Amino acid sequence: MPEGRLISAFSRCTPDAQASRWDNLWKSGEQDLWDRGQASPALREYLQSDNCLIKAVGEHCGRRRKALVPACGTGYDVMFLAKLGFDTVGLEVSAQAVDTARGYAASVSGVEGRTKDINWGKVDFVQGDFFSQDWESNVLSGTMGFDFVYDYTFLCALLPESRKAWADRMAELVKPGRYLVCLEFPLWKENQAEGPPFGLQGVYWNLLAEGGDGKVEREHMEDDSLTGSGQFTRVQRLKPSISFPQGKGTDMISVWKKK
């Protein structure tokens, strides 16, 4: 990301003002600050690998599996998951982002629909605030949560004060026994440096496994065999062979099972 511009757009921002700052960036057409024009290569690699735990999730539950991509931006990852057969919700706080995502979805479905017989999952782009429950009942229609949530560049986009709320909300949205997958980024950046994106060394572990507030200075001991008081158990952490160049070779995929 051209970081200087993004950092200045959030100067003296408070947690309550974050959503409107993101919306302003969408309205002024500045998504070049984060938009990478394609689904995450690391997610694609993981979901197509033999190691992937998500493939088998809910296979025999007699309905399509339900995925959520919060803060989905243009929706590249949403369309990729739908193409794999997940009923997928892309959530965005910005109405402008939702319009952009719907336009992108129409262009992808048109091309793919003409050229291939793909068993698409349903795609739903929803305008709503991740931290509020307003949007949920419409998209969950009776199911008690999502089988799979994917986070990429959402946690790093939030002020550190909002991290605990992010983890608590993830725990509400992922069904027990189902998965949250995080593409951990940016791990090359000091946690004390200005953001967004905010450095996240050791932050996912602290929030999800230890039940902390995510305000850690750096990575410390992470031991999957210890049971922490967090609401998730980490079941995999892998270094993808490919990711966006902005990760500077440090991105990790981590897979978290809701307790």
Ligand SMILES: C[S@@+](CC[C@H](N)C(=O)[O-])C[C@H]1O[C@@H](n2cnc3c(N)ncnc32)[C@H](O)[C@@H]1O
């Ligand atoms: C850094 S961008 C990443 C977008 C997308 N994941 C991508 O990689 O292109 C962060 C996104 O989070 C969205 N966002 C910020 N706060 C949000 C919230 N509370 N609920 C839903 N979306 C939010 C913003 O509108 C913005 O599109």
